[in-house]
Amino acid sequence: MRKIKQREIVVDLPPGKSAFLWGPRKTGKTYWLRQTFSDNLIIDLLKSDVFAEYASRPALLRERYADYKKIILIDEIQMVPGLLNEVHWLIEHKRLSFLMTGSSARKLRRKHANLLGGRAWSYTMCPLIFLETEGFDLERIMVSGLIPPHFLADEPIQDLRAYIGDYLKEEIASEALIQNIPAFAEFLRVAALTSGELLNYTNVARETGVSAKVVRGYFQILEDTLLGFRLAPWRKTRTRRLIETEKFYLFDIGVVNYLARRHPSVNTPEFGKSFEQYLLHEIRAYKSYRNPELEIHYWRTSTGLEVDFLLGDLNVAIEVKGAQRVHEGDMRGLIALMDEHKVRRSLIVSLEKEPRKIHPSIMILPWQVFLEQLWSGDLGV
Secondary structure, eight states: OOEEOOOOOOOOOOTTOEEEEEOOTTSSHHHHHHHHTTTSOEEETTSHHHHHHHHHOTTHHHHHHTTOOSEEEEESGGGOTTHHHHHHHHHHHHOOEEEEEESOHHHHHHTTOOOGGGSEEEEEOOSOOGGGEESOOHHHHHHHOSSHHHHHOSSHHHHHHHHHHHIIIIIIITTTOOSOHHHHHHHHHHHHHTTTSBOOHHHHHHHHTSOHHHHHHHHHHHHHTTSEEEEEEOOOOSSSOBOOOOEEEESOHHHHHHHTTOOOOTTSHHHHHHHHHHHHHHHHHHHHHTOTTOOEEEEEBTTSOEEEEEETTTTEEEEEOOSSSOOGGGGHHHHHHHHHSOOSEEEEEESOSSOEEEETTEEEEEHHHHHHHHHHTOSOO
């Protein structure tokens, strides 16, 4: 049976300190907020009456709660950007603490809202990770993804369809960010098909039917609404010519495969690609929750040799193989990287059942063991 356990994110605010908690829609921010800070005041701007009150008079925040002693929680702060001026004043003059959630900083920036000028820390809630779940089925999550209600759903496709529709309606159309909704919907499909590949605006534009300039703006919308992110290449080299183009990923593997109309199963190329993206999701969640300074890159030469992920300053190099048996040819990228750089630890993460050494400097780890080492801090990053 599928269940969600305690979330791994930790927000510990000292007196007088405030924070933003960002995250894509439905990643569980509101539920976590209510569970973790159940004895604190919550201003839920998704409630129409609460929204109407504060939208018409943001000063109510100051008038009502200037002497409040606990953390004030404001859910979906981007819905009433004017509240941030009151938050700013209360932080400066009353040393109050706030924890504010939102799914889009874009709305705040577009309305020139007060983002508190460094007075608030920033956290990001990701979709679920392996450690936060029970009943985790690797092949199933390639379809459902790890947004909490989708992970729990018996029919995740219906939920995914509604999620994409709500995103287009509420985040895109209602904000008048674009004029051509059908073109943007087609762009989402192409972005999913190319998720994890080298970013090529011209090719995506050709498939979408709009200009490369428009496509650049579309990718920026995905980043601003936290539905996508870039992975930069490792650019330090001594002799080899490296690829210097970024890759772009959508944030949840279920959303990727729904938009791309894929149902990957084990031992297919689609599964291998999805498996790689899932592990990157876990690594990025670890960065968000445990090690915000962690650098994540990929390495690729102009001749096509590639290592999927480099963590830190060559602390760990990771090649991902969505197969039940790793072969010697799967080491080519790692060996080429180690020929040029000193890598502290080189790993192939796969579906094999037991760890084994395939090379004096390369270890094969089952994906569960890799995740245990990552989240326990034993990976070396």
